[in-house]
Amino acid sequence: MNERGEQSLLNVQGLTKTFAIRRGLAVTRFHAVDQASLVMQTDRSEIVALAGESGSGKTTLARMVLGMISPSAGSITFRGRDVSKLTVREKRSWFMRQVQPVFQDPYAAFSPLKRVEQYLFTTAHNYRAERAGGTREAVDEALHAVGLSLQEIGGRYPSELSGGQLQRVAIARALITNPALLVADEPVSMLDASLRMSVVNLLKELREQQGVSVIYITHDLATAYYAADRISIMLRGWIVESGPVESVLGDPMHPYTRLLKQSVPEADPDKRWEGRTDLAMLEAEEYLMGGCKFAGRCPQVMDRCKEEAPENASVDGRAVRCWLYAS
Numbered sequence: 001m002n003e004r005g006e007q008s009l010l011n012v013q014g015l016t017k018t019f020a021i022r023r024g025l026a027v028t029r030f031h032a033v034d035q036a037s038l039v040m041q042t043d044r045s046e047i048v049a050l051a052g053e054s055g056s057g058k059t060t061l062a063r064m065v066l067g068m069i070s071p072s073a074g075s076i077t078f079r080g081r082d083v084s085k086l087t088v089r090e091k092r093s094w095f096m097r098q099v100q101p102v103f104q105d106p107y108a109a110f111s112p113l114k115r116v117e118q119y120l121f122t123t124a125h126n127y128r129a130e131r132a133g134g135t136r137e138a139v140d141e142a143l144h145a146v147g148l149s150l151q152e153i154g155g156r157y158p159s160e161l162s163g164g165q166l167q168r169v170a171i172a173r174a175l176i177t178n179p180a181l182l183v184a185d186e187p188v189s190m191l192d193a194s195l196r197m198s199v200v201n202l203l204k205e206l207r208e209q210q211g212v213s214v215i216y217i218t219h220d221l222a223t224a225y226y227a228a229d230r231i232s233i234m235l236r237g238w239i240v241e242s243g244p245v246e247s248v249l250g251d252p253m254h255p256y257t258r259l260l261k262q263s264v265p266e267a268d269p270d271k272r273w274e275g276r277t278d279l280a281m282l283e284a285e286e287y288l289m290g291g292c293k294f295a296g297r298c299p300q301v302m303d304r305c306k307e308e309a310p311e312n313a314s315v316d317g318r319a320v321r322c323w324l325y326a327s
């Protein structure tokens, strides 16, 4: 519930996913997502960005929210209902309609041998069969919302559409069920730079015109700044800073957010953080680290940081997980 007693759209609390990895002969467990919390309200639609280096737990968090994998601990409540307690039928006929995924690679979502409109008609048939209005109207409406039409894409195979058009078709397919929330995991990272902004703009339009909320997962702080209302920054399973996008990216408080901001020249979304430091080697080490997971790289590290994991502090309208801000 929010301060006005309204139910939240999505309420993720203490969400944790533990994986086991083999290191030599030993099996080590680590939390790919560790006590993550995220709340989205019903009284306004929002785009919430989730950003962080490769291997920070973004996709794992998204997959839990989508119900594709189950959490090891913590809870996900959607419109006041605990998702883990839904029956298979409720999950399929209610939750999965309301919360729709948009994946990174639009070409992987469609068979090269099938005309793209077949996917839309199948989804419309499955989900709208019992509703008023035919499947053609539902497909038309969804395509219209993403700036396409049946006339344009009808009869075409995936290879006959651009990546940007295909991602729009994927989003149209997601819209057919009238979702309240899209979980978009790097939806533009595989598109040509010239097409990226059109898809990011589409997410903004859907939020503004159709009232759809979006979890927008990205490496790209520039599009996050442009599109999102709020942002959560992830580091090795932790959400280390979250709040309004203007304040978090305009004036980052957490040393890791500062590093991310410095590492990405804002004008060039192609430049990623990977390759700047040897992140693959750091990944396992940082996941398994006691204390603060950023202690090995933090310019402001203190003795305490290596021993004790920081708690979230509430500062200037945002949450920051760093000892520098502990009261």
Ligand SMILES: Nc1ncnc2c1ncn2[C@@H]1O[C@H](COP(=O)(O)OP(=O)(O)OP(=O)(O)O)[C@@H](O)[C@H]1O
Binding pocket: 019, 020, 021, 032, 052, 053, 054, 055, 056, 057, 058, 059, 060, 061, 283
């Ligand atoms: N099924 C799994 N079994 C074991 N480890 C996993 C599994 N899925 C993910 N991981 C590990 O969990 C960590 C987080 O992975 P995740 O894919 O969520 O990160 P990400 O932030 O989405 O990264 P990227 O930006 O590269 O997509 C990584 O160390 C990854 O190797």
Ligand code: SF4
Binding pocket: 254, 255, 256, 292, 293, 294, 295, 296, 298, 299, 300, 301, 302, 305, 310, 321, 322, 323, 324
């Ligand atoms: S807790 Fe310490 S090591 Fe971690 S980010 Fe803050 S100052 Fe740096």
Ligand SMILES: [Mg+2]
Binding pocket: 058, 059, 060, 185
């Ligand atoms: Mg990912």
